[in-house]
Amino acid sequence: MAEYMSYEEYLANVKKGILTDRGNCPVTPLLTMLRGKWKTQVLYEFCVHDRVRFCQLKKDLPGITNTMLSTTLRELESDGLIFREQFNEIPPRVEYGFTEMGRDLLPVFYEIMRWGFKHENEVLAGSVD
Amino acid sequence: MAEYMSYEEYLANVKKGILTDRGNCPVTPLLTMLRGKWKTQVLYEFCVHDRVRFCQLKKDLPGITNTMLSTTLRELESDGLIFREQFNEIPPRVEYGFTEMGRDLLPVFYEIMRWGFKHENEVLAGSVD
C-alpha cells in the first residue's frame, strides 16, 4: 500500500503527524546508512561501474585510506546496499557492486540533485564559512 | 538547465561519471546538512507545525537536551533550511519554521520514504544488530 502512496497523500499524512521519523517513515535509517565521509563517494563508483575492485576504488577516491575504504565497504555491505564477491585466486580478487536495494537509491539521488540545483545559490552561500 | 534534466538524462550522466559527488552533483551538501542525530526529527516538526517554539520542540522530542536542540536549530538556520523569529517579550518567545528551501525537502523525503517502504524488510533485517 505504502508504495502506491501519492505525493499528495504523503504530504497529508506528514502534516497529520502520522508519518513521523520515530514512526512509520523510514528516513533516518537511510540517512544513517549514508552517514560517513566516504559513503556517497563510494556509492557513486557503483553508479559508474557495475563491478569494482578494491584497488580500483582506492585509485578513484584520492585520499581514502585502506582502513576507511574497508570500513565503508563493510558497512555498505552489511546494510545491504552493495554486494561483495570474493574469488579464490592468487593474488586475491574481490569485486563490489550495487545490490538492487542499492541501485534503487538512484531516484533518491536524483531528487536530491534536483533540490540541490534549485537551491544552488543558497547552498553555496551557506558553505562560505 | 539542470532543473529540467530528466531522470533518464540523469542516469546517463551519472553513468558517464559526469555527475560525480566531487563534481556537479550536490548530494553531499544536503547530506551534510542532514547530518546529526536530531536533524530529521526536528525537521519533521516543521512538517507538522508551520511555526514551533523552542519549548514545544523539547516536548515533542523526548530525550533531546537544551544543548543539542539549540545546536541543531542553529545549524539548520545557518544552512537556510529553517527561519528563526524572535519576539521581544517577557518571557521570551522564539518561533521556528521552514524556509522555502527547507519545505522543498519534502519531495526528497517522499522519495526516501518510497525507497524505505519498498525495502522495508531488508532495512529492518539489517538493523537487528
Add this chain to the structure above:
DNA sequence: CAGGATCCCAAATGATACTG
C-alpha cells in the same frame, strides 16, 4: 591484492548547572 591491527586525534553527543 585486499585487507586487518593498533594507536592517536578530532568531532559529535550528552550531563549538569547556570542566566537574561
Add this chain to the structure above:
DNA sequence: CAGTATCATTTGGGATCCTG
C-alpha cells in the same frame, strides 16, 4: 522561556605498519 557554559564521554576519521 530560551537558551549558554563547562566538562565528560562516545564516535568518527586517519596514519602507520603488518599479513595471508
